[in-house]
Amino acid sequence: MTAISDNTARSTSSPYGEAIRQALYAALLSAGLFFFFIGLESTQDISNRLILRSHWGVLATVVALVAIGRFLFIAFVLPAVDRRRANRGPIAVVAEKDQSFLRRHRFKIMIALLVLYPVIIVSTVGMQGSLKWVNNFGVQVLIYVMLAWGLNIVVGLAGLLDLGYVAFYAVGAYAYALLGTHFGLSFWILLPAAGIMAAFWGVLLGFPVLRLRGDYLAIVTLAFGEIIRLVLINWRDVTKGSAGISGIPKITFFGWFDFNVSSPNYIGKVFDIPTSGAYYTIFLYYLILALALLTAFVTIRLRRLPVGRAWEALREDEIACRSLGINTTNTKLTAFAIGAMFGGFAGAFFAARQGFINPESFVFLQSAIILAIVVLGGMGSLSGIAIAALVMIGGMEILREMQFLKLVFGQNFTPELYRMLLFGIAMVVVMVWKPRGFVGSREPTAYLKEARAVSSTFTKEGHG
Amino acid sequence: MAGTNLQTPILQVDHLSMKFGGLVAIGDLSFTAPRGEITALIGPNGAGKTTVFNCITGFYKPTEGMITMTRASGEKFLLERMPDFQITAKAKVARTFQNIRLFSGMTVLENLLVAQHNALMRASGFTVLGLLGLGGYKDASRASIEKAVYWLEKADLMDRADDPAGDLSYGAQRRLEIARAMCTGPELLCLDEPAAGLNPKESLALNELLLGIRRDSGTSILLIEHDMAVVMEISDHVVVLEYGRKISDGSPASVRSDPKVIAAYLGVDDEEVGDVLVEVGDTSVIEELDGVAPVAQGPAETSSMFEGPIADTVEEAGGETIVPASPAASKAAQVEAETAAKSPVEPKGPAQ
Known part of the structure; x- marks a missing residue:
């Protein structure tokens, strides 16, 4: 808790300097970690000699990605999260009263x-x-x-x-x-x-x-x-x-x-x-x-x-x-x-x-994928399920198109083969982030004064 | 109350027995619930009150006995032969639960609409017409909301109508459950400990609600309750159970002074029954001790000279072991035995 508040306090004074410092640390750490994992590879040649091959380019790419990611996270994501957290109360009220055109007609x-x-x-x-x-x-x-x-x-x-x-x-x-x-x-x-x-x-x-x-x-x-x-x-x-x-x-x-x-x-x-x-x-x-x-x-x-x-x-x-x-x-x-x-x-x-x-x-x-879409989307929610289907099925298809991944992982890399792995990772991430699916709340079917969505804390998943 | 003598009782329970394996939860219980009255079913913990409810509402099938429900139209239903959902749908018996069972993820209004399922189902042409937008579903839907609003006002839940039921306070959930049961349009309403966990103010509001239901809709009420303030205040008729058997039956005043009831509740030694009888006028004695497990069930009490022989507690009958719900520990039985042996002990209690 203290570390977080420390961070935010510092980032408000000079977010970019702090971000660059943290990015350098992250780069150093990842360089040390990945030096042996990615940078070096030992193979045997035809006469069974052990040869050490190096992949400095890939190592540099990974380290650079880590550094950039850390920089972006500290410089932009964290302040944005803080700002949202600070403004959460008033924003929610305003959003309810003053719904934009896009939001009101989103289904159409x-x-x-x-x-x-x-x-x-x-x-x-x-x-x-x-x-x-x-x-x-x-x-x-x-x-x-x-x-x-x-x-x-x-x-x-x-x-x-x-x-x-x-x-x-x-x-x-x-x-x-x-x-x-x-x-x-x-x-x-x-x-x-x-x-x-x-x-x-x-x-x-x-x-x-x-x-x-x-x-x-x-x-x-x-x-x-x-x-x-x-x-x-x-x-x-x-x-x-x-x-x-x-x-x-x-x-x-x-x-x-x-x-x-x-x-x-x-x-x-x-x-x-x-x-x-x-x-x-x-x-x-x-x-x-x-x-x-x-x-x-x-x-x-x-x-x-x-x-x-x-x-x-x-x-x-x-x-x-x-x-x-x-x-x-x-x-x-x-x-x-x-x-x-x-x-x-x-x-x-x-x-x-x-x-x-x-x-x-x-x-x-197939059954498992369909069920996964329902759970990921938020049980009972049509729009959430449509988004989940787009992410899961569309995402699988998109993987085929991602030929640039070959530049990172080598020419033998076929992204389609990893789709289930990525699929699993995506599911774990979503379930940690939104345990009740993309749309966890439930729209009431009848109302007297105003239709207020029922929070997922009250709805049950059923057990039969 | 007028005319009830001429009418058949709304509910008649005859020789009801419920056995779970060898355990007799209810043994040969008979009582009637008069039409248009509030009948309370009381007794110490484990006396079998909820089991009686479950038999009446079809959640248990009784081992023996007959439960007759007579509707205002004169139609008779044998409840022990009906599946649970038909008891509500056809025989018009609704119930609430000891541990509140609301649809917590649905709004208060939706809870009341679900209760009108059967009427709405017919109006929507069993979904087909409603799906096509034909027939009178719209009117029926409007009527159902009006009925829900009526009960929301009665239960003082109008301003919470669009909130999820799980978000209500405990007392409001209790009232909502009663309102939901009333939305099924019952002629007999069975309430399982409606006042449990309520503060005195909420308890008072509940009394108002129940008396209002009896007055305005003519619904008869069968009530399980531990809160003696509620029982004595609103009920017209009290049935007392102990160990699955009826030990007393009558008006609240007569039941309150029944030595068997006092013994059952307080678990006193037989010699002390008389002393307790002196205090009978003070209902707070009963109230104070209610809810506490009756001492009668404690092992220390079995040292009584009235304890039956061992064969009494575990009895071999036809190869299956039957454990009667410990008549040896039953204080009411002891009092009965005593009054039979000697002449009536202490009629010196205060005049009723």
């Missing part, structure tokens, strides 16, 4: 940005260059946003820990893939069918696990996810096992035009525009955006209906729920079913987008 602005995203990308990097950005970032992130919003109903609202959510994703994907390839049904018929199918399996899972709570529930749902995957692998007659199903039909625009170059209704022919693969990607982007927004809309709507309130009440206290005449069995089943339904929608979309699916896409890691 976000949605407008999402709608304009493909346009911006196409106009900056061109039709062909947009493929990567729209597909890898836009569509990929939005699929996870939708999945996480679906799981949010089960985990975030109803407080039922579900580790097998990917099973419903798989059910939706296989429902579309099988019915689409065998019967040639349209995506627009099979989308609701896939949702209903997944909801059915959600209820089926729900029944046996209704009595389980906490760890036991988590284990059974985990097992359920694995059962579905193993069935998909081993039921070769229907699912073609690990070989997967290929040639899944593309989505058409309600039969008006489609995206097969050879078809007479190809979009290029209908609108007389040049042939490009980017149309389908952009179409998929808008489709998944619409599906994700539907999920958000339904979730927001449901929260204000009695069933949504009952879910949250169930998360807070199940016994009290029953004492108020709420049928907790049905309430849990609806949470499972509706959460699973959105997983099914996302699955059908996934199958249509990939054109090929096999059980490898539905491993436990």
